[in-house]
Amino acid sequence: MAKPDSVSKVHLSSFDDLFQTDESREDLKRERLMEIPISQIHDFPDHPYKVKDDENMLELVESIKTRGLIQPVLVRPLDDGTYEMVSGHRRKRAFELANIEKIPARVQELTKDEAILSMVDSNLQRDEILPSEKAYAFKMRLEAMNRQGKRTDLTCAPSEHKLEGQKSRDILAEEVGESREQIRRYIRLTNLIPELLNLVDEKLIAMRPAVEISYFTPEAQMWLYEAIGFADATPSHAQTLRMKKFAEQGRLSKDVIDTIMDEVKPNQKEKSPFRDNRISKAIPKSIPKEKQCEYVLKAIDYYNRMLQKRREREAR
Numbered sequence: 643m644a645k646p647d648s649v650s651k652v653h654l655s656s657f658d659d660l661f662q663t664d665e666s667r668e669d670l671k672r673e674r675l676m677e678i679p680i681s682q683i684h685d686f687p688d689h690p691y692k693v694k695d696d697e698n699m700l701e702l703v704e705s706i707k708t709r710g711l712i713q714p715v716l717v718r719p720l721d722d723g724t725y726e727m728v729s730g731h732r733r734k735r736a737f738e739l740a741n742i743e744k745i746p747a748r749v750q751e752l753t754k755d756e757a758i759l760s761m762v763d764s765n766l767q768r769d770e771i772l773p774s775e776k777a778y779a780f781k782m783r784l785e786a787m788n789r790q791g792k793r794t795d796l797t798c799a800p801s802e803h804k805l806e807g808q809k810s811r812d813i814l815a816e817e818v819g820e821s822r823e824q825i826r827r828y829i830r831l832t833n834l835i836p837e838l839l840n841l842v843d844e845k846l847i848a849m850r851p852a853v854e855i856s857y858f859t860p861e862a863q864m865w866l867y868e869a870i871g872f873a874d875a876t877p878s879h880a881q882t883l884r885m886k887k888f889a890e891q892g893r894l895s896k897d898v899i900d901t902i903m904d905e906v907k908p909n910q911k912e913k914s915p916f917r918d919n920r921i922s923k924a925i926p927k928s929i930p931k932e933k934q935c936e937y938v939l940k941a942i943d944y945y946n947r948m949l950q951k952r953r954e955r956e957a958r
Contacts, residue, residue, distance in 0.1 A: 675714060677744045680737055682724045683717055686757070689727075690778030691765050693735050702736040711737075714746040716764070718757050725749070728757045729764040755786040766818060772843045773852075777831035784814055784829065830856040835863045847876045854882035858889055865896040869903040877903060 693699075715730025725747070727734060737745045752760065762783040765771070771779075815822040827849055831839060833856040841847045847855075855863060855877075866885070870876055877885070881902050888894040921938065929937050 674749045676747055676749055678717065678725060678747045678749075679744050680734060681743075683715075683734060683745070683747070684720070684724060684726050685731060686727050686761055688778070688782070689731060689761070690782060691731065691775050692772065693731050695735070695739070699732065699736060699739070702732065703739045706733075706736050706742070707740050711746050714748050716760065717747045717749055718752040719749060726757070728752065728761050755789055758782050758786040773828065773831060773849070774839050774843050777828045777839075780814070780818070780825055781829050781832050783818075787814060827853045833857070835860055835867065837867045838863055841867075841870070841876065848879070850879045851877055851882040854879070854886045857886055858894065862889065862894050862899070865899045866903070869896075869899050872900075873903045875903070881905070 711733060713733075715733050716728040717725040717730075718728055720726055728750075730745075730747075734745060762779045765775075765779065815825055818825070820828075830853045831842060834842070834852065838847065838852070838855060842849070842852045855866065858866065862885075866877070885894055885899060885902060888898050922934075925934050925937060
């Protein structure tokens with residue numbers, strides 16, 4: 643007689659498992675082409691690529707309206723009967739703007755990690771990819787490769803990924819066509835606060851300074867972002883190296899960052915005399931920097947005279 647607790651260990655196959663053939667199971671894994679309501683397709687979690695309603699999007703919308711969708715999107719089915727977008731977020735957005743309810747889709751049975759690899763690889767074929775997009779895409783792909791048992795030594799410093807005197811070979815670097823060190827730099831960008839990462843995307847901060855800044859605390863990064871706004875210039879690589887040294891010594895403060903950023907640099911424009919950006923933004927751009935103080939003083943004087951006249955009228 644079996645012990646009572648042994649019953650719970652017996653695995654009972656489901657009805658479908660019992661009567662499915664190997665061929666029918668393979669059919670479920672094969673790609674299917676379907677038309678799926680957009681409302682049933684969820685965006686991929688933490689999708690690293692940005693979808694913008696810009697001029698290119700409007701052109702895509704018009705193309706879909708006139709010629710239809712040339713390449714179906716790729717989705718994977720979820721347990722609740724809905725789908726998760728793997729490749730085609732821009733096309734899905736274009737269908738939404740075109741007020742088309744269903745979209746042609748290739749449906750594939752993919753694991754989460756298989757979906758990540760497919761999503762990253764398909765988007766890396768685009769002509770223009772922002773540094774922030776590459777940063778998070780490479781990080782996601784690396785983590786997926788790690789879970790699949792592949793090498794993950796890309797996030798270490800160059801001197802750390804050596805094996806018996808020689809640098810280790812990197813699978814990811816070979817697959818995406820970037821150097822090992824460049825991928826390490828991109829992944830470091832994911833440690834930047836959004837405000838600074840946007841400046842990298844806008845090509846206002848170069849890659850090497852951005853990597854050094856990524857080692858600062860979020861608070862120090864915000865201090866730097868505010869200093870950039872006041873100085874109207876971004877830090878050079880040499881300046882970020884000095885700041886990083888202060889950070890390593892536990893001495894990086896707002897005053898230190900302001901002092902270093904106050905230095906005259908080749909990329910520095912003539913800065914506003916006001917640290918508060920609200921004042922600078924309120925001054926017409928036609929007013930030269932050297933005359934901004936005079937402009938503000940005249941504005942204050944005019945405002946005070948207006949207040950005095952109002953008080954005199956009310957006193958009558």
